[in-house]
Amino acid sequence: MKRTLLICLGALAIVNATAQTPGKIEKTGQVLLPNGWKLSPAGTSLPLGDLPLNLQLSSSGKYLAVTNNGQSTQSLQLIDPKGQKEYDSKVLGKSWYGIAFSRDEKNLYASGGNDNTILKFRLADNKLGTPDTIKLGAAWPKNKICPTGIAVNKANTQLYTVTKEDSCLYVIDPAAKSIVDKVKIGAEAYSCILSPDEKTLYISLWGGDKIAFYNIATKKLTTLSTGSHPNELLLNKKGTLLFVANANDNSVSIVNTASQKVLETVSTALYPTKLTGSTTNGFALSANEKMLYIANADNNCLAVFDVSKPGSSQSRGFIPTGWYPTNVKMLGSKILVSNGKGFTSMANPKGPQPLLKVDNSGYQRGAINSREQYIGGLFKGTLSFIDAPNDIKLKAYTKQVYANAAFTDKKAAVAPGEAGNPIPRKVGDKSPIKYVFYIIKENRTYDQVLGDMPEGNGDTSLCIFGKRTTPNLHAIASQFALMDNFYVDAEVSADGHNWSMAAYATDFVEKTWPTSYGGRGGTYDFEGTRKAAYPRDGFIWDYCKRAGVSYRTYGEFAEGGEKPKANLKSLEGHFCLQSPDFDLTIKDIKREEIWEHDFDSLLRANAVPRFNTVRLGNDHTSGQRKGAYSPTAAVADNDLAVGRFIEHLSESAIWKESVVFVLEDDAQNGPDHIDAHRSPVFVVSPYVKRNAVIHNMYSTSGVLRTIELILGLPPMSQYDAAAMPLYECFTAKPDLTPYKAKDAQVDIDQRNVADNESSRKSESFNLAEEDAAPDLELNEVVWKSIKGENSVMPAPKRSAFVILEKKKKQDDD
Numbered sequence: 064m065k066r067t068l069l070i071c072l073g074a075l076a077i078v079n080a081t082a083q084t085p086g087k088i089e090k091t092g093q094v095l096l097p098n099g100w101k102l103s104p105a106g107t108s109l110p111l112g113d114l115p116l117n118l119q120l121s122s123s124g125k126y127l128a129v130t131n132n133g134q135s136t137q138s139l140q141l142i143d144p145k146g147q148k149e150y151d152s153k154v155l156g157k158s159w160y161g162i163a164f165s166r167d168e169k170n171l172y173a174s175g176g177n178d179n180t181i182l183k184f185r186l187a188d189n190k191l192g193t194p195d196t197i198k199l200g201a202a203w204p205k206n207k208i209c210p211t212g213i214a215v216n217k218a219n220t221q222l223y224t225v226t227k228e229d230s231c232l233y234v235i236d237p238a239a240k241s242i243v244d245k246v247k248i249g250a251e252a253y254s255c256i257l258s259p260d261e262k263t264l265y266i267s268l269w270g271g272d273k274i275a276f277y278n279i280a281t282k283k284l285t286t287l288s289t290g291s292h293p294n295e296l297l298l299n300k301k302g303t304l305l306f307v308a309n310a311n312d313n314s315v316s317i318v319n320t321a322s323q324k325v326l327e328t329v330s331t332a333l334y335p336t337k338l339t340g341s342t343t344n345g346f347a348l349s350a351n352e353k354m355l356y357i358a359n360a361d362n363n364c365l366a367v368f369d370v371s372k373p374g375s376s377q378s379r380g381f382i383p384t385g386w387y388p389t390n391v392k393m394l395g396s397k398i399l400v401s402n403g404k405g406f407t408s409m410a411n412p413k414g415p416q417p418l419l420k421v422d423n424s425g426y427q428r429g430a431i432n433s434r435e436q437y438i439g440g441l442f443k444g445t446l447s448f449i450d451a452p453n454d455i456k457l458k459a460y461t462k463q464v465y466a467n468a469a470f471t472d473k474k475a476a477v478a479p480g481e482a483g484n485p486i487p488r489k490v491g492d493k494s495p496i497k498y499v500f501y502i503i504k505e506n507r508t509y510d511q512v513l514g515d516m517p518e519g520n521g522d523t524s525l526c527i528f529g530k531r532t533t534p535n536l537h538a539i540a541s542q543f544a545l546m547d548n549f550y551v552d553a554e555v556s557a558d559g560h561n562w563s564m565a566a567y568a569t570d571f572v573e574k575t576w577p578t579s580y581g582g583r584g585g586t587y588d589f590e591g592t593r594k595a596a597y598p599r600d601g602f603i604w605d606y607c608k609r610a611g612v613s614y615r616t617y618g619e620f621a622e623g624g625e626k627p628k629a630n631l632k633s634l635e636g637h638f639c640l641q642s643p644d645f646d647l648t649i650k651d652i653k654r655e656e657i658w659e660h661d662f663d664s665l666l667r668a669n670a671v672p673r674f675n676t677v678r679l680g681n682d683h684t685s686g687q688r689k690g691a692y693s694p695t696a697a698v699a700d701n702d703l704a705v706g707r708f709i710e711h712l713s714e715s716a717i718w719k720e721s722v723v724f725v726l727e728d729d730a731q732n733g734p735d736h737i738d739a740h741r742s743p744v745f746v747v748s749p750y751v752k753r754n755a756v757i758h759n760m761y762s763t764s765g766v767l768r769t770i771e772l773i774l775g776l777p778p779m780s781q782y783d784a785a786a787m788p789l790y791e792c793f794t795a796k797p798d799l800t801p802y803k804a805k806d807a808q809v810d811i812d813q814r815n816v817a818d819n820e821s822s823r824k825s826e827s828f829n830l831a832e833e834d835a836a837p838d839l840e841l842n843e844v845v846w847k848s849i850k851g852e853n854s855v856m857p858a859p860k861r862s863a864f865v866i867l868e869k870k871k872k873q874d875d876d
Contacts, residue, residue, distance in 0.1 A: 082548050082758040082759045082760055083095055083760055084520075084548060084737055084738070084760070085097045085407075085408050085550070085737070085738045085740075086407070086408075086409075086738075087407070088101070091103075091466075093466070093467060094406060094407045096386065096407075096408055097408050097550035097551075097552075097738050097740040097741070097762065098469070098550065098552050098762050098764065098782065098786075099469040099760065099762060099785065099786060099787070100363060100467060100468060100469045100785075101466070101467040101468075101469075102363055102383070102384075102385060102386055102406060102407070102467060103383050103463050103466075103467055104383055104384055104385045104402070104406055104445075104447055105382055105383050105384065105447065105449045105460060105463075106398075106400075106447045106448050106449035106450065107147065107447070107448050108385070108402075108406075108445045108446060108447050108448065109142070109147055109148070109149070109445065109446040109448070110443065110444075110445060110446075111129055111131060111140065111401060111402075111443065111444035111445055111446050112129075112131030112133065112136060112137070112138045112140065112152075112443060112444060113131050113132075113133025113134065113135045113136060113137070113138075113440050113443055113444065113577070114131060114132050114133030114134070114389075114403050114404075114444060114574075114577055115129050115130065115131050115132075115389060115390070115401040115402075115403060115444040115446070116130060116131075116132045116159075116160045116389050116390065116401070116403070116574060117129070117130045117160050117161070117162050117389075117390055117401075118390040118391070118392045118399060118401050118446075119162045119163060119164060119392070120144065120164075120392050120394060120399075121164040121168045122164065122166055122167075122168060123168060124144065124145070124394050124395075125143075125145075125168060126141055126142070126143075126144070126150070126164065126168065126171075126186070127141075127142040127143075127144040127392070127394075127399065128140070128141060128142070128162045128164065128171055128173075129142060129162075129401065129446065130158055130159075130160060130161070130162045130173060130174070131158075131444065132158055132159050132160060132176075132574070132577065132578070133439075133440055133444075133577045133581070134437075134439035134440045134555075134576075134577035134578075134580045134581040135437075135439070135440025135581065136154055136440075137154070137155045137156070137157065137158045137176075137581070137583070138152050138153060138154050138155055138158075139152065139153045139155055139158065139162070139171075139173050139182075139184070139191065140152045141171070141186075141189070141190070141191055142446070143189070144394050144397070144399060144448075145394070147448055150189040150190065151189065151190045151191045152191075153184070153191050153194075155173070155175070155176075155182070156175075156178065156583075157175055157176035157177050157178045157578075157583045157584070158173060158174055158175060158176045158182075159174050159176040159177075159209060159210070159211060159227075159578060160174060160211045160212065160253070160254075160574075161173065161174030161181075161210050161211050161212050161213040161224060162174070162213060163213040163214060163215050163222075164215075165215055165219040166215070166216075166217045166218075166219060167219065168186060169185065169186055170183055170184065170185060170186065170219065170237075171183075171184045171186055171191065172184075172213050172215060172222060172237070173194075173213075174209075174210045174211060174213065174224070175196070175210070176209055176210075176578060176583055176584070177202065177203035177207075177208075177209050177228075177578065177583055177584030177585060178202045178203070178584075179198065179199045179200045179201065179202055179203065179206055179208040179209065179210070180196050180197060180198050180199065180202075180210075181196075181197040181199070181210055181213065181222065181224060181235065181237075182194040182195075182196060182197075183195040183196075183197060183237060183240075195240065196240075197222075197235060197237065197240045198240075199224075199226075199233055199242065202584070203583075203584030203585070204584065206229075207228035207229055208226050208228050208229050208231075209226055209227050209228040209584075209585075210224040210225070210226050210233070211224070211225055211226060211227050211252055211253055211254065212224065212225050212252065212253060212254035212255040212256075212266075212267070212296075213255070214255050214256055214257045214264060215237070215257075216257060216261050217261065219237065219238075220236070220237075220238070221234065221235070221236070221237075221243075222234075222235040222236075222237045223235070223255055223257070223264050224255070225248065225252035225253075225254070225255045225266050226252060227251040227252055227253070227269065227270075227575075228251075230247065230248055230249060230250055230251055230252060230270075231245055231246060231247055231248060232244075232245070232246040232248050232252075232255070232264070232266065232277060232284075233245055234246075244282070246277070246282065246284060248266060248268065248275055248277075248284065249268065249271055249273075249275075249286070250268040250269070250270040250271025250273070250595075251268070251269045251270030251271070251571075251595050252266055252267065252268060252269060253267045253268075253269035253293070253294040253295070254266070254267045254294060254295055254296045255267070255296070256296045256297070256298055256305075258298065258302045258320065259298070259300070259301065259302040260302065261279065262278070262279055262280065263276055263277065263278060263279065263320070264276075264277040264279060265277075265296055265298070265305055265320075266296075267293040267294055267295070267296050267307060268286070268293065269292055269293065269294055269571065269595065270292075270571070270594065270595030271286075272288060272289060272290065272291050272292070272293065273286045273287060273288050273289060273293070274286065274287050274289055274293055274296070274305070274307055274316075274318070275287075276323055285323065287318065287323055287324070287325070289307050289309055289316040289318075289325065290307075290309025290311065290312030290314045290316060290328065291309055291310070291311030291312045291599040292309060292310040292311040292312075292569060292570055292571065292599075293307045293308065293309050293310075293316070294308050294309075294310055294344050294345075294570060295307075295308040295344055295345045295346060295390070296308075297346055297347070297348065298320075299348060299352050300352065302320060303319070303320055303321065304317055304318065304319065304320065304326070304370075304373060305317075305318040305320050306318075306346055306348075306355065308343045308344050308345060308346060308357070308358075309328075309343055310342050310343055310344050310360075310569065310570040311339050311342075311569060311570075311598070311599040312339070312343070312599065313330055313331050313332040313336075313339065313340070313341035313342075313343055313359070314328050314329060314330050314331060314343060315328065315329050315331060315343060315346065315355070315357055315368075316328050317329065317370070317373065317374075317376065319373075326373055326374050327373075327374050327375075327376060329368055329376050329378070331343045331357050331359055331366040332359075332362070332781075333362060333364075333381070333464070333465065333468055333470065334470070334471060334472040334475075335472065336470075336472055336475060336781065336784075338475065338778060338779075338780055338781045338784055339567055339569075339598060339599050339600070339779075339780050339781070340361050340362070340470065340567060340780040340781025340782055340784075341359040341360075341361055341362045341781065342359060342360035342361040342362070342569075342570050342573075343357060343358070343359055343360075343366075344358055344359075344360050344388075344389060344390075344570055345357070345358035345360075345388065345389060345390040345391045345401075346358065346391055347391040347392050347393040347398065347399075348370075348393060349393060349451060350393065350395065350396070352370070352371075353369060353370065353371040354367060354368070354369060354370070354379070354451070355367070355368045355369075355370045355376070356382070356391050356393065356398055357391070358384070358388040358389065358390065358391050358400065359388070360387045360388055360389060360403065360570065360573075361387065361567075361781070361782075362464075362468065362470075362781075363383065363384055363385065363386055363387065363388065363467065364381045364382060364383055364384055364388070364464045364467075365381060365382040365384060365388065365391065365398070365400065366378070366381055367379040367380050367381065367382060367457060379454075379457060380457045380458065380460065380461035380464075381460060381461045381464035381465075382398070382449060382452065382457070382460045382461075382464070383460060383463050383464050383467055384400050384402055384447060385400070385402025385404070385405055385406045385445050385447060386402055386403070386404035386405055386406060386407070386408075386442070387402065387403035387404045387573070388400050388401065388402050388403065389401050389402075389403040389444075389574075393451075396450060396451045397448055397449065397450065397451070398447075398448075398449040398450075398451055399446065399447070399448060399449075400446070400447040400449065401444060401445075401446055402444055402445045402446070402447060403444055403573075404442040404444065405442050405443050405444055405445045406445055407442075408442065408738055408739065408740060409441065409442075409738065409739065410735060410736050410737055410738055410739065411437070411438060411441060411734050411735060411738075411739040412522070412525065412734050412735070412736045413734060437731070438554050438555070438729075438730065438731050438739040438740070439554055439555050439577065439580050439581075439731060440577075440581075441739055468785075469782075469785035469786070470781040470782070470784055470785035471785070474784055474785055475778055475781075475784035475785075476489060477489045478768060478772060478788050479787055479788065479790070480788060480790045481790060483795045484790045484793055484795060485748075485750040485773075485790075485793045485794075485795060486769055486772050486773065486788050486789070486790040486793055487772045487773070487775075488772070489772075490771075490772070490775055490776065490777055491775060492772075494772070494773045495720065495750065495797070496720055496721065496722050496748065496750060496773050497673060497717070497720040497721070498671060498672075498673055498675070498717055498720055498721040498722070499673065499674050499675065499721075499722055499724070499770050499773055499774060500675045500677060500708075500712065500721065500722070500723045500724070501674070501675065501676045501677065501723075501724050501766075501770065502677045502678075502679055502705065502708065502723065502724065502725040502726075503560070503563055503619055503676065503677070503678050503679070503680070503726065503727075503728050504679055504680055504682050504701060504705075504725065504726065504727045504728070505556065505680035505681075505682055505683035505727060505728060505729075505732075506556065506682070506683050506727060506728070506729055506730065506731050506732040506733070507528070507682055507727050507730065507732065507733055507742060507743060508525075508730045508732075508733040508734060508735040508739075508741060508742055509521065509547060509549070509730075509735055509737070509741045509742055509743050510522045510525035510526055510733070510734060510735045510736055510737075510741070511525060511526060511527055511528055511733040511734070511735075512526070512528050512529070512533055512536060512698075512743050513526070513536070513537070513540060513545070513547070513743050514526030514529070515529040515530060516530075516537065516540065516541075516545060516547075518541075518545055518547075518756045519545055519547035519756065520547045520548070520737065520758070521547065522735075522736040525733075525734050525735065525736060527845070527849040528682075528695070528698045528849075531808045531809065532695055532698050532699050532702065532808070532809055533698060533699070533702040534702065534706075534805035534806075534807070534808055535702045535703065535705055535706030535709075535804060535805045536702050536705065536743065536745065538706070538802075538805050539705075539706075539709065539725075539745050539747060539802070540743075540745060541754070542753060542754065542802070543745070543746065543747050543751045543752070543753060543755070543792075544745075544746055544751055544752055544755040544756070544757050544792045545755070545756045545757070546744050546746075546757045546758075546759075546761060546792070547756075547758060548737075548741075548757075548758050548759060548760045548761065549726075549741065549742060549743070549744040549760075549761045549762070550738060550740040550741055550742065550760070550761070550762050550763075551726070551727060551728070551729050551730050551740050551742045551762070551763050552566070552568075552740075552762055552763040552764055552782065553568065553728065553729040553740075553763070554729060554731060554740075555576060555580055555729050555731045556589075556728050556729050556731065557572060557576035557579070557580065557587065557589040558572050558573060558576055558589065558729070559727075559728035559729030559731075560589060560590045560619075560620075560728050561589060561596070561598070561602075562728075562763050562764070562782075563726070563728050563763055563767075564602040564603050564604075564619070564620065564676070565598045565601070565602045565603065565779055565780065566763070566764040566767045566768075566778070566779045566780045566782045566783035566786075567598050567779065567780035567782055569596060569597070569598055569599075571595050571596050572589055572596050575588075575596075576589060590619075590620050590630055591620045591630030591631045591634075592630050598779070598780070600779065601631075601633065602620070602631065602633075602779075603674070603676075603767065603770075603771075603776070603779065604616065604620075604631065604633045604634055604637065604674075604676075605631070605633045606771075606776045606777070606779060607673075607674050607774070607776065608633050610774070610775060610776055612673050612674055612774050612775065612776065613670075613672035613673050613674070614637055614672050614673065614674040614675070614676075615637050615638065615639065615665075615672040615674075615675050615676075616634055616637060616638045616639070616642075616675070616676040616677075617638070617639045617642040617654070617657070617658050617661070617675070617676065617677040617678060618639075618642045618643055618644045618645075618654065618677065618678030619644070619676040619677070619678045620634055620644075620676075621634050621638035621639075621642075621644065622643060622644040623638065623639055623640045623641045623642040623643055623644075623657075624641070624643050627640045637672075639657065639658070639661045641657045641660075641661070642654060642657050642658065642661070642678075644678060645678070645680060647680075647681060647683065647684075647685050647691070647692070647697070648691075650681065650692075650700050650704075650811070651679045651680070651681040651700050651701045651703075651704035651705075652700055652703055652704045652707065652811070654677075654678070654679055654704060655679070655704040655705075655707050655708050655711075658677060658708065659707075659708075659711050662711070662712075662715075666715060666716065666717065671717060673774060674770070674774055677708070679701055679704050679705060679708075680701075681697045681698070681700050681701045681704075682697065682698045682701040682702075682727075683697070683732070684697040684698065684845055685697065685815075686824070686845055687815050687817060687819070687824075687845075687847070688815060689815050689816065689817070689818065690814055690815065691814065691815055692811075692812075692813065692814060692815075693813045693814060693815050694845045694849065695809055695813065695849065696809065696810060696811045696812065696813040696814075699807050699808070699809045699811045700807075700811040702807070703804070703805075703806075703807050703811060705725060705745075706802075706804035706805055707804045708723070709723055709747050709802045709804070710801065710802050710803060710804040713747075713800075713801035713802045714801050718749065718799065718801065719749055719797065719799055721748060721749075722746065722747070722748035722750065722751070722773065723745075723746070723747040723748065724744070724745070724746055724766050724769070724770065725743075725744065725745040725746075725747070726742065726743070726744045726745070726763065726766060727742045727743065727744075729742075730742040732845070744761065744766065746789060746792045747802065748793070748797075749797035749798055749799050749800075750793050750794060750795070750797050751792055751793055751794070752792060752793065752794050753798055755792070757791055757792060759787070759791055760787070761786075761787060761789055762782075762786050762787075764780075764782040764783040764785070764786035765783075765786035765787050765788060765789060766789065767779070767783045767786070768783040768784070768786045768787075768788045769788040769789045769790070771783065772788055817852070819852050820852070
């Protein structure tokens with residue numbers, strides 16, 4: 064049954080039992096996101112597909128093309144932008160970002176993603192025809208190419224596409240479907256655009272922090288440094304000014320194309336801050352080219368600049384959009400915005416569902432069916448139509464954007480808190496806590512693990528790893544603080560490990576993980592293995608290094624064993640050489656033993672680092688793969704490892720100065736009746752309140768902000784600067800009572816022995832790498848391992864999805 068009443072048992076202390084949960088705020092009409100930011104999108108809207116990344120208008124404005132590049136169904140949409148309705152759509156096996164119309168509006172070109180193709184659609188009667196295929200090479204994994212931005216000359220005789228895997232420019236004859244030239248460009252590309260005279264092709268080098276100028280006549284390539292992660296490009300009509308969106312710098316570089324120099328850089332952030340987190344990634348010019356409308360993906364708004372005087376641009380305000388705006392176009396007086404994640408987060412009580420086999424390549428990990436509730440494909444995009452505001456309207460919009468924002472410059476300087484609390488409010492203030500231990504687990508929702516605790520807002524019908532399987536997690540939640548309103552900032556592990564270690568996932572991470580998670584090729588490059596995925600100023604270890612705070616990692620972003628390797632330069636010499644990274648064949652109690660041995664050695668030498676990251680990820684499970692640890696055994700092993708870790712630390716000499724934070728990197732592998740991002744979190748310390756139930760809303764970034772304040776580190780992004788620290792979990796009066804680990808109540812050596820459909824599915828899972836297994840199928844076989852092979856996931860429950868539609872037909876959709 065679903066528990067909605069919050070019950071106080073025994074001596075438990077309830078803190079703020081009326082705390083807000085994600086969803087619509089009736090009083091204001093805003094939508095509260097699980098990260099604490101709010102939405103109140105302007106204009107009217109039209110539903111789009113999963114993660115729309117690019118919009119392109121045809122030359123006359125008759126057509127708008129949208130490419131949807133998310134984890135579930137990928138598609139191409141043809142829209143009537145004036146009538147605000149869809150003409151046609153095509154499901155694509157693979158796609159990514161690039162789209163371009165021919166000048167005569169007879170053809171539409173689209174990237175075929177890791178199929179390494181350009182798809183050429185003939186347009187007739189407002190419909191997309193069957194596409195021709197232009198091949199750049201054999202498909203992934205034989206060739207790593209992936210075309211991104213596309214540009215076509217006016218005569219439709221030359222097509223240019225740039226790539227993000229082999230970092231090249233391909234020059235193509237679209238009629239002959241042949242490659243004319245191939246040029247190395249030095250870094251992962253995002254977009255390209257032709258000058259009006261068609262003499263120069265401008266290219267954004269996404270992973271190189273530069274733009275490139277390709278002289279078409281001489282074939283000479285030159286570059287210019289811009290901000291971090293340049294992505295979208297825009298030219299004025301004369302081609303004299305090039306606008307470059309710099310995602311990691313919250314800025315736009317305005318380039319004089321004649322001199323090939325940056326004329327000025329405008330900051331798009333809500334406050335004067337150097338913190339990343341606005342994620343500038345799209346823009347459009349007004350018809351008179353006086354106003355520039357700029358998409359800030361992570362601020363959920365458009366920044367508006369008067370650019371009528373080049374070199375002296377002036378900020379005019381902001382316009383509220385939906386969640387994670389990815390692109391902007393202008394048609395007459397209408398601003399068109401693609402909102403990558405739509406208008407709200409939502410619950411997923413049905414949770415991830417089984418996959419359907421969609422092609423000969425095997426099973427896709429996407430939400431094939433519209434009723435599916437796998438978090439990776441749950442949040443569908445929307446297209447906003449916004450009237451260009453006058454000054455009075457823009458002032459009102461600006462006020463609303465600031466009301467929606469969780470971040471302020473004051474919060475960055477001084478965090479919320481209380482006098483005398485062990486959690487300081489600003490960098491430099493002292494804390495009685497010296498040592499921080501940060502344990503990262505894998506992929507569980509709150510309801511899956513703690514849904515059986517009557518003190519919290521749980522749904523027992525969704526709890527499959529309850530008290531019998533996780534006695535330590537339940538004991539820790541009972542003895543210390545139970546928090547039932549905590550949300551991960553991520554959707555999956557790819558962005559989850561970035562959010563957990565940097566309070567930010569870059570545009571590169573957010574826009575590329577859906578491809579690999581959808582089974583469409585691409586490598587897992589999200590834990591320090593690819594520089595293009597790095598936050599501009601690094602991860603929390605980099606901040607420790609700069610601040611002179613000692614640190615060490617056990618399996619997170621580093622691999623011990625026979626071939627020890629640190630994924631980051633800052634981790635070289637700062638990781639345990641024996642501690643493995645992601646490997647489900649190794650028990651977590653073994654990982655905990657390795658940590659104990661290393662910890663004891665450091666303790667004897669008085670050299671325990673102040674910050675310690677520990678990976679205990681076997682709660683991920685191996686599904687029902689025959690011979691592997693059963694899901695119940697894997698989760699119980701993980702639980703026992705956490706219990707032993709805390710017991711060992713609590714019996715040590717530094718316990719009186721220590722704190723342990725335990726959280727999931729994401730909540731992707733399960734259902735939750737409140738929100739798909741809701742997850743368990745645990746905080747253990749002599750300074751943590753005992754027998755407390757806390758209903759206030761917290762996030763991954765809030766945990767990081769708490770850690771930073773303890774260690775004297777500045778915030779890493781606008782997200783942790785904005786997040787509420789967990790000070791309400793703490794008390795100034797320590798209780799030094801050590802924790803006693805609970806013995807496992809189930810067999811942690813139990814192996815999967817069944818020979819059934821679930822075990823056969825599990826055999827095909829790639830469990831050697833993080834989240835390489837198909838999450839939808841994995842979650843179903845885990846469910847069946849607990850509930851029985853013939854059981855089905857719970858029936859769907861209604862969730863609010865807020866869309867501001869213009870027409871009743873769109874409401875019905």
